[in-house]
Amino acid sequence: MTSAISIAREVASGATSAEAQLEKSLEAIAARNDELNVFLYLDEEGARAQARAVDEKVRAGEPVGPLAGVPIALKDNLCQRGVPTTCSSRILEGWRPPYSATVVERVLAAGAVAVGKTNLDEFAMGSSTETSAFGPTRNPLDPSRVPGGSSGGSAAAVAAQMTTISLGSDTGGSIRQPAALCGLVGMKPTYGLVSRYGLIAFSSSLDQIGPFAANVADAALLLEVIAGHDPKDSTSLPEPSPSLLAHVNDGVAGKRVGVVRELIEGADDEVVAAVNAAVAVLRDAGAEIVELSIPETRLGLSAYYLLAPAEASSNLARFDGVRYGLRVDAEDVTAMNEATRTLGFGAEVKRRIMLGTYALSAGYYDAYYGQALKVRTQMIHAFREAYQKVDFLIGATTPSVAFKFGEKSDNPMAMYLSDVFTIPTNLAGEAAVSVPFGHGASGLPIGVQLLGPGRSEAMLFAGARVLEVAEGR
Amino acid sequence: MSAELTRDDVAKVARLARLTLSDAELDLFTEQLRGILDHAEDIAALNLEGVEATAHPFGLTNVVRADEVRQSLSRDEVLAAAPDAREGRFAVPRILGEAP
Numbered sequence: 001m002t003s004a005i006s007i008a009r010e011v012a013s014g015a016t017s018a019e020a021q022l023e024k025s026l027e028a029i030a031a032r033n034d035e036l037n038v039f040l041y042l043d044e045e046g047a048r049a050q051a052r053a054v055d056e057k058v059r060a061g062e063p064v065g066p067l068a069g070v071p072i073a074l075k076d077n078l079c080q081r082g083v084p085t086t087c088s089s090r091i092l093e094g095w096r097p098p099y100s101a102t103v104v105e106r107v108l109a110a111g112a113v114a115v116g117k118t119n120l121d122e123f124a125m126g127s128s129t130e131t132s133a134f135g136p137t138r139n140p141l142d143p144s145r146v147p148g149g150s151s152g153g154s155a156a157a158v159a160a161q162m163t164t165i166s167l168g169s170d171t172g173g174s175i176r177q178p179a180a181l182c183g184l185v186g187m188k189p190t191y192g193l194v195s196r197y198g199l200i201a202f203s204s205s206l207d208q209i210g211p212f213a214a215n216v217a218d219a220a221l222l223l224e225v226i227a228g229h230d231p232k233d234s235t236s237l238p239e240p241s242p243s244l245l246a247h248v249n250d251g252v253a254g255k256r257v258g259v260v261r262e263l264i265e266g267a268d269d270e271v272v273a274a275v276n277a278a279v280a281v282l283r284d285a286g287a288e289i290v291e292l293s294i295p296e297t298r299l300g301l302s303a304y305y306l307l308a309p310a311e312a313s314s315n316l317a318r319f320d321g322v323r324y325g326l327r328v329d330a331e332d333v334t335a336m337n338e339a340t341r342t343l344g345f346g347a348e349v350k351r352r353i354m355l356g357t358y359a360l361s362a363g364y365y366d367a368y369y370g371q372a373l374k375v376r377t378q379m380i381h382a383f384r385e386a387y388q389k390v391d392f393l394i395g396a397t398t399p400s401v402a403f404k405f406g407e408k409s410d411n412p413m414a415m416y417l418s419d420v421f422t423i424p425t426n427l428a429g430e431a432a433v434s435v436p437f438g439h440g441a442s443g444l445p446i447g448v449q450l451l452g453p454g455r456s457e458a459m460l461f462a463g464a465r466v467l468e469v470a471e472g473r
Numbered sequence: 474m475s476a477e478l479t480r481d482d483v484a485k486v487a488r489l490a491r492l493t494l495s496d497a498e499l500d501l502f503t504e505q506l507r508g509i510l511d512h513a514e515d516i517a518a519l520n521l522e523g524v525e526a527t528a529h530p531f532g533l534t535n536v537v538r539a540d541e542v543r544q545s546l547s548r549d550e551v552l553a554a555a556p557d558a559r560e561g562r563f564a565v566p567r568i569l570g571e572a573p
Binding site: 096100234305306313323329331334338345413428430469 | 475478482483486487489490491492493494498502505506508509510512513515516517519521524525526527528529530531534535536538546547550551554555556557565566567568
């Protein structure tokens with residue numbers, strides 16, 4: 001598959017055109033979208049206009065951006081002006097946002113061509129896309145299995161070569177887990193590195209937007225394009241976008257790498273073997289390996305499933321049938337709110353709203369929500385302590401390769417456990433990347449996770465690149 | 474603690490969250506929420522006396538922009554996305570009852 005970097009270079013030089021790249025993308029979508037259910041909406045007309053504009057600039061000799069003519073897919077919780085945005089929920093069906101997310105404006109300004117909106121678990125609540133109101137997405141590598149979630153559509157788009165790159169969001173692993181299950185590079189950047197203006201909020205103290213790509217350099221380039229301060233997001237870090245692409249080949253010589261017992265224990269044997277093989281590769285590349293234990297990470301799952309639903313119960317209060325989306329008529333306003341939400345939300349969203357409402361309710365606030373906030377403090381301190389000893393950490397991204405449909409969908413706790421290794425990074429507000437390394441007995445890819453402190457994206461990409469090179473990519 | 478979560482608790486929470494649940498949903502959610510809260514007992518049981526709470530990873534402060542007029546979203550465009558709008562406003566069913 002041609003990389004985003006070479007497409008942009010060839011579009012800029014005139015060796016290919018943005019319109020030709022878009023045609024290839026649309027053909028790949030036409031060939032498999034019915035089977036895989038990747039895109040909820042295709043914006044052919046808009047994409048054609050964007051591609052034409054890029055090609056006209058090239059012909060006029062004007063400068064084009066670093067993503068010139070690169071087809072990109074957008075997770076359907078990112079607002080794009082005039083383009084239907086649903087969060088895979090009936091409650092927003094048919095809504096067309098009157099504004100665009102900052103990340104959407106930035107990728108378009110960089111010359112990317114936004115082909116359409118991809119499927120996700122409803123309101124990003126899930127790990128398989130099975131909670132989408134519009135049906136699950138199938139894993140392009142094995143359609144009997146899930147692509148992961150919640151950003152499963154964005155992962156599948158790149159894995160099926162429908163687009164070269166895509167954007168997702170990661171609240172507890174929603175980029176890294178599908179990246180691992182679809183054989184892609186996916187990064188959860190440092191909290192605040194990427195503006196969330198125009199991302200429909202799920203859990204505001206955890207949500208981050210990040211890139212999917214087939215290789216490390218493309219992921220680094222895409223993150224470089226979307227990162228950097230945005231005055232429209234009060235949680236946005238003050239500094240401009242970091243230099244990432246220039247550092248992907250920096251290697252790991254002299255770096256101290258911590259192998260975290262708790263981020264490997266409980267994973268399938270084949271996943272453990274892949275992590276151990278990755279550790280050996282990093283050692284051979286000059287890294288110093290340190291065995292570590294961070295017991296606090298064991299509490300991450302419980303803390304997350306109190307904090308994220310609590311924040312969600314508050315964020316999703318805005319869906320009341322008044323300003324946008326679905327309304328179910330009733331005799332008075334309260335009955336209308338209730339009828340709208342009852343019909344508009346699916347079971348997983350209702351479950352989390354209720355869990356969050358309960359955790360915040362009088363009498364239980366201290367025991368659940370309050371305790372979870374304190375566990376979060378402990379988690380942050382534990383990671384900080386680890387980063388006194390090592391530069392970055394390594395573990396598994398997921399306990400297993402892609403699982404089959406229905407395997408976990410009847411048991412919320414089983415599904416939640418698929419995020420056990422990714423959640424701690426979100427709670428700590430730090431950065432982590434999943435990179436494909438090795439395959440399971442089924443032939444499906446395994447993801448290895450590299451975790452670092454805030455603003456360590458360049459170092460993590462460099463580490464991921466070492467693993468990629470070792471596999472001959 | 475969670476062993477105490479009852480069907481009535483779930484019904485109450487559903488009312489607070491403006492959700493109507495069928496009898497079957499009440500049974501299912503009671504069981505499932507109990508399972509999740511049981512898992513959370515590992516942290517509910519911890520002694521975290523004196524540990525500070527973190528609501529936000531980087532301890533942010535409020536950001537206020539300069540008080541100057543700027544272009545905002547078009548009112549008509551925003552109202553066009555509403556289920557019901559009249560006379561430049563969002564319209565909703567009655568809120569107050571008839572006068573006694």
